[in-house]
Amino acid sequence: MGSALQKALALILSADAELLNILSVTARMSLQSSLIALLLGVPLGIWLGACRFPGRGALVVVNRTLMGMPPVVCGLLFYMLFSGVGPFRHMKLLFTVQIMVMAQVVLITPIVVGNMETYVAGIAPAVRETAKGLGLGGIKTFALLCNECVYPIISAYLLAFARSIAEVGAVSMVGGAISWKTNVMTTAIMQYTNRGNFSLGIALGMILLAVSLFVNIVISLVQRRLSR
Amino acid sequence: MNIQPFSKTYDGVRVLSFPGLDLEPGKIYAVIGANGSGKSTFAKILAGVLPADRKGRIRDDAAVGYLPQKHYAFRMSTRRNLLLSTNEEARAAELMDALQIRHLEKKRADRLSGGETARMALARLMMKRYDTVILDEPTAAMDMETTAAAEKLILDYTRQTGCTLILVTHSLQQARRIADEVLFFHKGVLKETGTKEQVLFHPSQPETRQFLDFYGR
Ligand SMILES: Nc1ncnc2c1ncn2[C@@H]1O[C@H](COP(=O)(O)OP(=O)(O)O)[C@@H](O)[C@H]1O
Numbered sequence A: 001m002g003s004a005l006q007k008a009l010a011l012i013l014s015a016d017a018e019l020l021n022i023l024s025v026t027a028r029m030s031l032q033s034s035l036i037a038l039l040l041g042v043p044l045g046i047w048l049g050a051c052r053f054p055g056r057g058a059l060v061v062v063n064r065t066l067m068g069m070p071p072v073v074c075g076l077l078f079y080m081l082f083s084g085v086g087p088f089r090h091m092k093l094l095f096t097v098q099i100m101v102m103a104q105v106v107l108i109t110p111i112v113v114g115n116m117e118t119y120v121a122g123i124a125p126a127v128r129e130t131a132k133g134l135g136l137g138g139i140k141t142f143a144l145l146c147n148e149c150v151y152p153i154i155s156a157y158l159l160a161f162a163r164s165i166a167e168v169g170a171v172s173m174v175g176g177a178i179s180w181k182t183n184v185m186t187t188a189i190m191q192y193t194n195r196g197n198f199s200l201g202i203a204l205g206m207i208l209l210a211v212s213l214f215v216n217i218v219i220s221l222v223q224r225r226l227s228r
Numbered sequence B: 001m002n003i004q005p006f007s008k009t010y011d012g013v014r015v016l017s018f019p020g021l022d023l024e025p026g027k028i029y030a031v032i033g034a035n036g037s038g039k040s041t042f043a044k045i046l047a048g049v050l051p052a053d054r055k056g057r058i059r060d061d062a063a064v065g066y067l068p069q070k071h072y073a074f075r076m077s078t079r080r081n082l083l084l085s086t087n088e089e090a091r092a093a094e095l096m097d098a099l100q101i102r103h104l105e106k107k108r109a110d111r112l113s114g115g116e117t118a119r120m121a122l123a124r125l126m127m128k129r130y131d132t133v134i135l136d137e138p139t140a141a142m143d144m145e146t147t148a149a150a151e152k153l154i155l156d157y158t159r160q161t162g163c164t165l166i167l168v169t170h171s172l173q174q175a176r177r178i179a180d181e182v183l184f185f186h187k188g189v190l191k192e193t194g195t196k197e198q199v200l201f202h203p204s205q206p207e208t209r210q211f212l213d214f215y216g217r
């Protein structure tokens, strides 16, 4: 146990090539999926939170359900669509970083949508009344509403990123945890633990925890600002 | 301004029915009544931020300024909050001086205290000229000194612009100090309306008398 920890530290300090590759694949996947989720989720969440239309309530419930979707179900779905029997098999995306990103976008966009929706629905009536009371037009009112959302957007992004980097069920199914190609931190930890090679697992676990700690410190700082 | 008859129903309960009224320009109308008597609902429907039961127009198409009961401070400086509806820096400075918030002009408005937010919100509304101005309890969060400054500003604004001013207030003293006419709501019904002297000093309805007795004549 103690020697595994020593080896883990040595791996990190010596910038082990495989370790670096795993980190870079993870960063590529998580940055891409969280940014796409942000671009899709922010407008959708603001729209859902600010506009009143028939079917809005149903969409909110659907989104809440998607927020709680087990990653393996998402993985299964993408596996079926892109594997040898699926309709998209010719795209040859199975076991690539792209399909991992796609599966993750489906998993984490609802988190962004849900967080934005909750926040915007809370402030939209007051913003709208105040702006209308001042005789401001629709475009200016919308711009003001978006300006109120700066911190919620940052916090929603970080939550999405944190979920993406820690997620294992979907990415292991569609990515296949192929060394030097689609192996990310979480899948590598599983893999090396199964093989009894604890030191790389511990090294990755420590890095993952450190990243998560950092992200959550930033989230709590942002949320402290939010709560005024 | 001419107000048509209208009503408002929430979940099958009628919370307001209004018989219609003609408002004269240049006058201050105080709207008084107990909590939950429908004052804010009346203000919101007049302001056009809440639909009445009946579709169609409730009032003529005037430029209406409205200050909701809950003041919202946008996430920007106090000064920039004031400059949202017009760019007149001089006017903003004058208003901030009048309400003693000049020292807060660079401060983020969403970090102001309750009373400071109320002053910012009133100043922000007074930046522009409107035909009709609706204020929903603008001084509820202010101390006595700032309330006096706010009342002076409201009077000056009405005189200078010749607008019709509708002032929802929980304070009979305030109605006595600055209103010309008074509208008394009781359980969602306009029970009594007329000049300040009539309604506040010689009420004709038993509900009005009760209300005045309770809050001290
Ligand atoms: N959104 C709403 N849904 C249901 N009832 C409401 C709503 N808004 C106000 N009411 C009810 O309408 C009545 C009048 O409220 P309001 O106009 O705010 O009173 P006031 O401003 O005189 O205190 C109250 O009984 C209140 O509970």
Ligand SMILES: [Mg+2]
Residues within 6 Å of the ligand: B039, B040, B041, B069
């Ligand atoms: Mg009210």
